[in-house]
Amino acid sequence: MFAERHTIKLPRFPAAPALELAQHKQAPSTPFEIAQQWITKLESVLKSKDASKLSTVLHHDSWWRDMLALSWDIRTIHGLDKVAAYFSENWTPNNLSNLKIRETGKFAPHTESPIEGLEWLESMFDFETSVGNGSGMLRLVQGSDGIWKGHMIYTALKELKGFEEGEGYRRPHGGAEKLPGGFAKGNWFERRQRQVEFLDEEPAVLIIGAGQSGLNLGARLQAMGTTSLIIDRNKRIGDNWRNRYRTLVTHDPVQYTHMAYMPFPSNWPLFTPKDKLGDWFESYASMMELNVWTSSTVSSTTYDDSTRTWTVEVLRGDGSTRTLHPHHVVLCTGHAGEALIPSFPGQENFKGQAYHASFHKDAAETGDAKGKKVVVIGTGNSGHDISQNYYENGASVTMLQRRGTYVISAAKGLFMLHEGMYDEGGPPTEDADIAGQSLPIPVQFALNVDLTKKIAEVEKANVEGLTKAGFKLDFGDDGSGIYRKYVTRGGGYYIDIGASQLIIDGKIAVKQSPGGISHFEQDGIVLADGTKMEADVVVLATGYDNMRTTCRKVMGDAVADRCKDVWDLDEEGEVNVMWRPSGHPGFWFMGGSLALCRIYSRFLALQIKAVEEGLAK
Incomplete structure (x- = not known):
């Protein structure tokens, strides 16, 4: 049910033909003019407090992601009717006003084509509410009539008026003479001692x-x-x-x-x-x-x-x-x-060592790991890292896999996730954070399908090698990759820093067991299908x-x-x-x-x- 609930197909909005646009002689021609005209119209609708007028600026399939700008919660509203209802409930106290398009930088108005067949105009903007100031993103799409309407809108409160964060031009003075009571109440160090202990x-x-x-x-x-x-x-x-x-x-x-x-x-x-x-x-x-x-x-x-x-x-x-x-x-x-530690029948009789991954420090601390048979149950980040650690200390390691795992390389795919946003040439972190959170999460899932395919192509050797080695790969619901696994399960993926090649080379073995473990015996574990695996050490990389x-x-x-x-x-x-x-x-x-x-x-x-x-x- 979950997978179906948040698996969406984005509509396609190709750019309108030039001939059609030519018929709109009064239409704005540059991305900035288009964005400015739209945001002016939106502000007029907001001032009217007539939710029915939102249809003049928002597409019927619009999304509005709001973080505290309209209500004191984090919400995603999908569909024009629901957005209109949301605004009707939240006109006050947090009315949006003084909307201003960003004129320079990476997030000044420009067009993007995130997937084939979908083109939108996007821009960052700033705004005020009755209680604070914020920033957001607009993504406009163009109908066959040449009219641009809001498709993906994001608003996020950044500060409260009168309680702005004390940074930059608002940084504190720092001199004791500017503090209440002056030096008589203590210098900085003396005040800090009392503050830390909450004596006053x-x-x-x-x-x-x-x-x-x-x-x-x-x-x-x-x-x-x-x-x-x-x-x-x-x-x-x-x-x-x-x-x-x-x-x-x-x-x-x-x-x-x-x-x-x-x-x-x-x-x-x-x-x-x-x-x-x-x-x-x-x-x-x-x-x-x-x-x-x-x-x-x-x-x-x-x-x-x-x-x-x-x-x-x-x-x-x-x-x-x-x-x-x-x-x-x-x-x-x-x-x-909070470690999720399962228990199994017969575990108390196991003569080896069994422990949860959260207790792992180093393979060397378990004694001489060389030649020991180690079974690591779980194939997420911890399971891979611990398997690699045991292998490098001379152990014979087998990873037990119950279901597929998404694998992405730290050397290649990981940087593709952050390319142009969080890298050396990227925008200021403050702006990247706004843009990075601006799309509704289900929309991010849908857009990530293509990105996940591109990453898999770049990492083709890894994908084919793992598959050949018997490691079951899972690219996530709808093939949407790592982010969906993270925000829904909190796991189910591995960011590869070396263990994958060890699996491909046969240096770390993989055993499939969809039914998991049946029970422990004195010298190992028995899987659900009756297969016995001898073990000196069993690591439960079973998550949290x-x-x-x-x-x-x-x-x-x-x-x-x-x-x-x-x-x-x-x-x-x-x-x-x-x-x-x-x-x-x-x-x-x-x-x-x-x-x-x-x-x-x-x-x-x-x-x-x-x-x-x-x-x-």
């Missing part, structure tokens, strides 16, 4: 987890003038990466993985080793002046619906307990933070549980029962709950890749700030 105030927001989610969000909130405390169970900031397996590096290129306000240096490696990234997190927290308590955990929570306030007991590393009363709690322990499970462990049943499941897509095609209202007032989920945490930390911070300032409930 309560944090408005408690953030649980100091990884990329918590740090990006903390920086965003601070820039908007909202106090937050980040707690983490680890001894050091960045340990959530340092403590992972020895050979881990980021699977996304550096241009895509910058953090809010503080991009990586220009000489930073394309792919970041885990310990280097952990050190960056530690530096980031210091440079951003974030308030972080390490070696700290939540011991109890209660929520008062009448006052909309939490009471949270935090157990600190020195054994002391601190009671806090934040208005918001954000769970930032990671979308892939729903983030709501972590919520239940940390926050308790009363909170988790009011929340919705996290991840996958809702009926409109937006990610469930993550970065959005959770179902429980004052409680939020934040997670995802480094890039998504940079992008969506702004939208979550805006929602929290809007609640704090009485702009949203």
Whole structure:
């Protein structure tokens, strides 16, 4: 059902014949003139507050993706009638006005042909609402009558008026004489000591987890003038990466993985080793002046619906307990933070070593790996990386595959995903983020079908070699590739950094078992079809549980029962709950890749700030 629900076929809008266009002598002739005329007409319709007039500017098959500009949620509306209804419900308080087309740069008005038979005119634009400022993208298509109408429109709130992020021309002064009370209240260092300990105030927001989610969000909130405390169970900031397996590096290129306000240096490696990234997190927290308590955990929570306030007991590393009363709690322990660990009959009798991939450090730590028989259950990123690690330490490795896996090369295909957007010649990250999120997710799936085919052609040798080696490839629902797998399953893919060639060369074996494992025996495992595989080590690279499970462990049943499941897509095609209202007032989920945490930390911070300032409930 899911695959069918979000598998769409885009209509075709070829450019109108020149002869037809010539009949419209008053029609604008340049992309800028076309975009300007359209946006002027849209603004007139918006001022009229007559939703029926939207038909004059929007195509009947239009899509409108909105992030907080029209309502305090992230929504995708498809179809003119539904868009009109959405506007009728949300004329106030967030009215769009003062729409301005970008005149220069990569996203000035121009035409694009994303797939054969579809041509649209696209442009970035900026706008105001009654509460803030934002940016968006328009994509116009031309009918046979030569008239341009909106097909894909995107609006995203970027800041709240009066609470703009303190950067650039609005950066803080920094001198102690400009701070309340002057030097009498302490210099910078003295004030920071009190701020970190929250000796003079309560944090408005408690953030649980100091990884990329918590740090990006903390920086965003601070820039908007909202106090937050980040707690983490680890001894050091960045340990959530340092403590992972020895050979881990980021699977996304550096241009895509910058953090809010503080991009990586220009000489930073394309792919970041885990310990280097952990050190960056530690530096980031210091440079951003974030308030972080390490070696700290939540011991109890209660929520008062009448006052909309939490009471949270935090157990600190020195054994002391601190009671806090934040208005918001954000769970930032990671979308892939809770290991999904299956158990099998007879596992307790296995004389070898069996463990989940989340506990893997290095093959050398399991003793002398040379000559050992290792079975890795699962063929995602972790399964491949761990298999490669064991092979390189002399083990005999077999990967057990239950269903197909999408494989894309870090050397070729991965860069095709980001080409022209997140690369050395790309636009400013701020603009790339707007453009990159501007299409509805189901539309992105549809457009990715052609891109996935192009990547497969470029990686033809890898595809054919893996198939010949008995590895089952899966290019995703409708052949739409990696992004669909990520936002629906959170896995089911491998970004190849070397293991694929080992499989092709027969150095890592692959065994198909659609039914999985039947049971363990003392010296190995038995598959569902009765095949026995001897093993000294079994690694369960079986993925991670729903983030709501972590919520239940940390926050308790009363909170988790009011929340919705996290991840996958809702009926409109937006990610469930993550970065959005959770179902429980004052409680939020934040997670995802480094890039998504940079992008969506702004939208979550805006929602929290809007609640704090009485702009949203």
